[in-house]
Amino acid sequence: MSTREKAEAGKSAATAMLGLDLRSRNEALASMATALRKGTQEIARANAEDLEDARREGLPAALLSRLHFGDEKIEASIAGLEALRALPDPLGRQISARRLDEGLVLRQISCPIGLIAMIFESRPDALVQMAALCAKSGNAVLLKGGSEASRTNRALAALILDAGMKAGLPPSWLSLLESRAEVAELLLLDELVDLLVPRGSKEFVARIKTESRIPVLGHADGICHLYLHADAELSMASALAVDSKTQYPAACNAAEVLLVHADFAPKGLPRVVAALESAGVAIECCPRSAAILGRPSTMPESGPWSVEYLDLRMAVKIVDSLDAAVVHINRYGSRHTDAIVTSSAEAAGSFMEKVDSASVYWNASTRFADGYRYGLGAELGISTGKLHARGPVGLEGLCTYKWKLCGSGQTVADYACGRRAFTHEELTDGQ
C-alpha cells in the first residue's frame, strides 16, 4: 500500500471508530496486553536481529539500550496498557450544556480527532504506548518508528493491530510506515491526517513543523528558567536549583538558566553556586554574577541566553527586578516551564501571571513538568504550542468536541422574526 492508501484506509477506520464504546476500546487494550505476553518470543527474536545490526553498525551504547526491548520493557508496556485501561473515558464528556429554548438542548461533547500520525525515534516502547493512547481515545493511527528498530516495530505493530481488531477495532485502525520516503509523503497529506505527534530531538520536531501543514503537537525547545527572587529562602533556592538542573539534565524540563535578583545575589548566589558545583554543574556566569563570585565572567551580558545545554551546565544572570526576570524569560525562553523561588505570594502571583509559558511554578523544581507527575495518567507529550493543548498533554490532547443539538422541529425563521426567543439556560452536568 502507498502512504496515501494507508492514510485513506486510516481515515475510513477513524470514521468507523466513531461511536465505539468504552468497553470495546478497553477490551482492545486488554487484548494488546495479552498479545504482547503471548508474542514475547517473536518480539525477542525481532529485537535481537535489530540489536545485532545496530551493534554491527557500531551504534552508541545509549542507543542500543533504548533499542533493547526485553522482558522488562514488555512488562512495563503491559503495565502501561493496564494503567491506560483504568483511566476514565476521555470521550463523551460533557463540556457544556445549554437549553436554547423549550425542547432545544445543545451539548458540547468530547469526541476523537480522527487520524493521528505519530513519528518517533528509536524506542520501540513508544509504539505500544502511542497505539494504546489512540485506541483508548478512539483515534486511528499511522506510526513511524526509528529505522534501527524496524524488525521490532514490525513485530509489535502486527501484534497490536491484530489484537485491536480482535476486540472490534476496524482493519487499518493502525498502519506502520517504514521508510523516510513514506514520512515525506505523509507530511503532505494534510487533507487526510488530522494531527501529527512527532517525538524526538528538537531538530527533528522543528523539521516536521517546517515541512508539513498538518497541525503538530510537540515541543521543540526546552529553555527553562529558575528565578531566585530577592526574598528567596536560601536552602530552598539551592535545593531547587540543584534538582531543576541535575535530576535529569538531558530532559527538556531541566533548567538551563538561573536568574538571580540583585538583592539575593551577594549573600545567596555563592551558596547556590557552591551547591550546584558540588553536584557537578559547570557555571556560565554573567559579568555581574562573576563579580559577586569573584571569578572571571564566562558569559557576556548579551548572552547567548537561548542555549539548551541538556547537560550539567547552567547559565547565571543577575536581574534587578522581578519584571526584568519576566522580560528575560519571555524574550529568551521557550515557553515551556519556568519557576520562581520566593516567600512572597504577591511576587509569585505576578510572576505566574506574566510569564508566558505553558507551566509556571512557585517554589517547585522545573522537573515537575511531566504528564505522570501532573496526574494525567498517560502522557502523549509536552506541547510548547499555545493552541489546542499546552504543557504536558494526556489523552485529552487526542480529543476534540462536537456540538450536539436536539430539537423538536425548531426553525431559525421563528427566532429571526420574533415568534420565539432564545432562553439560553445553562444546564448542569446531570441534566
Added chain:
Amino acid sequence: MSTREKAEAGKSAATAMLGLDLRSRNEALASMATALRKGTQEIARANAEDLEDARREGLPAALLSRLHFGDEKIEASIAGLEALRALPDPLGRQISARRLDEGLVLRQISCPIGLIAMIFESRPDALVQMAALCAKSGNAVLLKGGSEASRTNRALAALILDAGMKAGLPPSWLSLLESRAEVAELLLLDELVDLLVPRGSKEFVARIKTESRIPVLGHADGICHLYLHADAELSMASALAVDSKTQYPAACNAAEVLLVHADFAPKGLPRVVAALESAGVAIECCPRSAAILGRPSTMPESGPWSVEYLDLRMAVKIVDSLDAAVVHINRYGSRHTDAIVTSSAEAAGSFMEKVDSASVYWNASTRFADGYRYGLGAELGISTGKLHARGPVGLEGLCTYKWKLCGSGQTVADYACGRRAFTHEELTDGQ
C-alpha cells in the same frame, strides 16, 4: 512601521497585557463605546469618502451596503460592546485543579493566547467587533480590513486604539495593516503571531491557510446536509428543509444537500420538494429521486455532491440506510453542520455519534449553527478545523491555558527515589 515592527510591538503589548484584570479590560470596552459615540462625525466623514470612491468605481449595491457605516451601525457596534462587557471573564477560569502532594497544588487556568491577527473583508463593523473580542480576552491584535473601507477603518482603528490606551491597555495593543503587501508579510511571521482569524469568502480563507504556517481559525466550506430518515415526521421534514435551505441561503450553515431515506421518499419526498419549490428553491435531483418525482434527473448518481450553492438551489439524493447517509456526509460534507430528522432517539444517537462534523443536529434546522444562537454571547467565527476550537467559537477561542504549580520547595529527586509519593487528589472548584 514595517509589518514586522508592528507585529513585534504587538507581541510586546501581548506580554504587557498578561495579568490585566477584568475591570481594566471591561473599562477598555466602555471607553471604546464612548469613543465611537464621540467620534460619530469623524467616522461618518471617513465613511462618506470611502462610499464615494466605491460608487465611483461602480462597486455592487450589496457591497456598498456592507461598506456603509452610519448611525445605525455605530449604535449596533456600541450595543455589541456593551453585550461583550456583560459577558463573564474568559480568563483566570480554573479548568482543573489537583493536589499532587501535601503543599504541592497544580491548577490549569485559562489565559490569553497572545498576538492575534484578524483579516476581514469589507464590513467596518467587523473591525470594532474583533478589536473588542481581543480586548476582552486580553490579546493584542493586528487588524486588516478591506481596502474599499480604508478611511473608515483608519478612523475606527485610531479611535479604538486610543480608547483602549486610555483604559490602560499598552500602546500597540492594536495595529492596523493597510495593504496587501502587509498581509503577505504578516503571513510569514509565524514566530510572532499566535493565531490568524480570517473572515471572508471560502477562497479567501483557503488561500490564507495555504500561504501561512500560523494556525488559522476559520472555515472554508459550508456543505451542510439535512437527512430525512425513514420515520421522519412529514410536516417537520418539510419545515426543516425549507428553513435549512431558505432562511438565509448565502450563509455557510444553509443546507446544500437533502438526503432522503428510500422508505421515506415515495410518500414524503414529493411533499418536501413541493414545499421547497414553493419557497423558490430549484431542485437538483438524483436519478432515484427523479423517478419518484416523475421528472428528468438533473444530477447524476455520482454528483458533484460537494457544491456550496449559497443560493436557492438544493441537491436531493436517495440513500438506502442511515449508515449510507453517514458515509455520504463524511465523504462529501465539509464537517460543518449536519442534521437528521427522525422520530427515533436511537437513529438520532447513531447519526450524531458517527457524523464527523462540528455540529450534529436532531430535528432542528442547520441554520442554528451560530455563536449567538448557541448562547456564546459573542462570535469570533465558525471553525471547521478540529483542533483548539470547533463549530461556532466565542471568546474561549481566543484563550489558551497555563499550568500553575504552587509548591513549598519540592524536588523531583524525592519522588524519583521514593522518599515521597504523589497523591494526585482532584480538587473541586472552590479549593
